[in-house]
Amino acid sequence: MTTKLDALQQWVDEVAALTQPKAVQWCSGSDAEYDQLVEMMLADGTLTKLNDDSYPNCYLHLSDPSDVARVEHLTYVCTSDQEDAGPNNNWMAPDEGHNKVDALFKGAMRGRTMYVIPYCMGPIDSPFSRCGVEITDSAYVVANMKMMTRMGSAALERIEREGSFVKGLHSVGDLDPERRLIMHFPEELSIKSIGSGYGGNALLGKKCHALRIASYQARTEGWLAEHMLIVGVESPAGEVHYIACALPSACGKTNLAMLIPPPSQPGWKIWTLGDDIAWLHLDASGQLRAINPESGYFGVVPGTNAKTNKNAFEMITRDAIYTNVARTEDNEPWWEDKKVGTPAIDWQGRKYDPATGPAAHPNSRFTVAATNNPSYSELAEAAEGVPISAIVFGGRRKELAPLVYESRDWKHGVLVGAGVASETTAANVGEVGVVRRDPMAMKPFCGYNFADYWAHWLSFADRSDKLPKIFHVNWFRQDENGKFLWPGFGENLRVLRWIIDRCEGRVDAVETPIGYLPAAGGIDTNDLDISDAALKALTSIDNTQWKAEMASIGEYIESYGERLPDALREEQQRVARELDKVS
Numbered sequence: 156m157t158t159k160l161d162a163l164q165q166w167v168d169e170v171a172a173l174t175q176p177k178a179v180q181w182c183s184g185s186d187a188e189y190d191q192l193v194e195m196m197l198a199d200g201t202l203t204k205l206n207d208d209s210y211p212n213c214y215l216h217l218s219d220p221s222d223v224a225r226v227e228h229l230t231y232v233c234t235s236d237q238e239d240a241g242p243n244n245n246w247m248a249p250d251e252g253h254n255k256v257d258a259l260f261k262g263a264m265r266g267r268t269m270y271v272i273p274y275c276m277g278p279i280d281s282p283f284s285r286c287g288v289e290i291t292d293s294a295y296v297v298a299n300m301k302m303m304t305r306m307g308s309a310a311l312e313r314i315e316r317e318g319s320f321v322k323g324l325h326s327v328g329d330l331d332p333e334r335r336l337i338m339h340f341p342e343e344l345s346i347k348s349i350g351s352g353y354g355g356n357a358l359l360g361k362k363c364h365a366l367r368i369a370s371y372q373a374r375t376e377g378w379l380a381e382h383m384l385i386v387g388v389e390s391p392a393g394e395v396h397y398i399a400c401a402l403p404s405a406c407g408k409t410n411l412a413m414l415i416p417p418p419s420q421p422g423w424k425i426w427t428l429g430d431d432i433a434w435l436h437l438d439a440s441g442q443l444r445a446i447n448p449e450s451g452y453f454g455v456v457p458g459t460n461a462k463t464n465k466n467a468f469e470m471i472t473r474d475a476i477y478t479n480v481a482r483t484e485d486n487e488p489w490w491e492d493k494k495v496g497t498p499a500i501d502w503q504g505r506k507y508d509p510a511t512g513p514a515a516h517p518n519s520r521f522t523v524a525a526t527n528n529p530s531y532s533e534l535a536e537a538a539e540g541v542p543i544s545a546i547v548f549g550g551r552r553k554e555l556a557p558l559v560y561e562s563r564d565w566k567h568g569v570l571v572g573a574g575v576a577s578e579t580t581a582a583n584v585g586e587v588g589v590v591r592r593d594p595m596a597m598k599p600f601c602g603y604n605f606a607d608y609w610a611h612w613l614s615f616a617d618r619s620d621k622l623p624k625i626f627h628v629n630w631f632r633q634d635e636n637g638k639f640l641w642p643g644f645g646e647n648l649r650v651l652r653w654i655i656d657r658c659e660g661r662v663d664a665v666e667t668p669i670g671y672l673p674a675a676g677g678i679d680t681n682d683l684d685i686s687d688a689a690l691k692a693l694t695s696i697d698n699t700q701w702k703a704e705m706a707s708i709g710e711y712i713e714s715y716g717e718r719l720p721d722a723l724r725e726e727q728q729r730v731a732r733e734l735d736k737v738s
């Protein structure tokens with residue numbers, strides 16, 4: 156297979172000349188091709204087959220121990236003007252960026268096969284979808300891309316028809332962290348990533364294309380590329396509302412997207428559209444609609460069990476690739492909080508010894524096709540996407556942020572999103588548990604200056620009078636002994652129900668300076684083991700703490716300087732004034 160698109164053929168030839176592979180293989184995306192790649196990876200030790208009786212078609216990949224997460228400090232956005240990348244990104248001038256990374260790509264694929272992967276982010280026939288081509292020397296990447304994207308011949312046909320595509324060049328290089336770089340050239344719609352095989356750095360359709368490059372593209376084209384799950388909530392009466400929710404990495408997006416209603420909520424159903432990324436467009440009537448550009452899940456494994464996420468627990472018992480989990484004597488995958496089995500071999504392939512750390516890496520992952528999920532919604536293939544009733548932002552905050560609150564209007568909602576802060580997690584290399592600002596959960600993923608991004612968000616209010624309401628949630632509040640105040644997981648449906656009731660004007664709320672909070676009895680706590688004190692803490696605000704928080708949000712947004720939209724500054728000042736009025 157080759158291509159009739161000259162620009163694509165020329166680029167593939169140039170890359171081959173630079174990287175010197177032993178062979179070039181165009182990927183068709185067929186099942187036979189996947190099976191062949193798996194056979195090859197089993198033979199060369201890249202994959203190990205897991206217990207075929209209990210985990211049919213499941214494989215384990217153990218990465219280099221230094222290559223287990225995204226590397227924000229090595230991730231760059233290369234725009235001609237540094238201001239366009241903004242203080243939220245590491246920046247390099249495009250020429251310098253190309254020179255640096257091309258020097259690493261020189262001869263990098265010697266002795267290896269170079270795979271050419273045409274892919275489509277989003278339903279193959281959707282006008283909202285965008286295509287790309289990833290070139291990689293990793294068969295593991297090809298196998299993952301098969302699940303995560305619509306990859307192969309159909310995508311190539313679309314690319315040839317449209318004549319445009321995002322160029323993504325990837326090589327695992329020598330996996331030396333000193334020679335690892337994840338570079339984005341948004342003005343050229345291109346990506347160059349070398350030195351890592353980890354999903355977030357290597358499956359270029361995901362964070363690199365569908366968030367960093369797409370967010371840049373979305374700004375010029377008038378849409379939004381967001382770090383959001385998309386979930387459908389169906390009431391016992393059959394009414395379905397779709398919610399898009401942005402939470403930082405490893406904060407439970409996958410769990411929320413495939414939530415199982417608890418027994419106290421009979422008749423409710425959850426439909427999963429996506430667990431990580433949403434592309435949002437206004438339709439002709441002004442309704443915001445979402446597609447999930449991905450077709451699979453690359454989820455965090457530890458903590459997944461029959462109680463926390465039964466759907467995920469089941470869907471990864473077949474046709475899944477595990478990365479960096481442990482194994483039992485019976486060759487079943489094992490991870491912390493799995494609740495069944497005992498680890499025998501840890502994620503580094505060593506005999507498990509609790510003294511050397513967790514058995515599975517805290518950022519160990521599963522890759523699986525979305526269709527494996529029992530709550531998969533067929534509307535994930537709908538070309539027009541689904542109508543969004545509510546946008547929800549959230550973070551992992553031990554204190555301060557209530558369980559849920561609603562912004563007054565779109566402008567206030569943009570401020571709520573811009574002020575999101577969360578404790579860092581193992582999804583990125585670096586310290587875990589430190590609170591940092593993570594606006595719209597996009598800190599690692601926005602491909603341009605946050606100030607311009609907020610202006611873009613604000614501009615939607617001029618384009619539609621039917622925009623969804625914007626909320627903020629926090630499942631992670633703790634008491635003074637470090638105990639979670641809210642049970643989370645399936646019980647979060649109660650919060651989603653409140654959100655939907657607010658959208659439908661069916662429930663009253665209490666107005667506070669930071670927005671509307673649930674009134675007493677507003678959240679259904681029937682059958683829930685929660686004290687009045689905990690509920691009060693979850694549904695009220697501490698004014699003194701919030702004054703400090705609003706001042707800190709003010710300082711944070713001001714750090715974006717002249718490009719900060721006045722409307723956002725004014726909104727922050729308005730909320731700060733409201734807080735001042737109360738004692």
Ligand code: OXD
Pocket residue numbers: 225355403404405431453582583
């Ligand atoms: C992810 C992440 O893998 O956000 O989705 O890091």
Ligand code: MN
Pocket residue numbers: 382403404405431
């Ligand atoms: Mn993510």
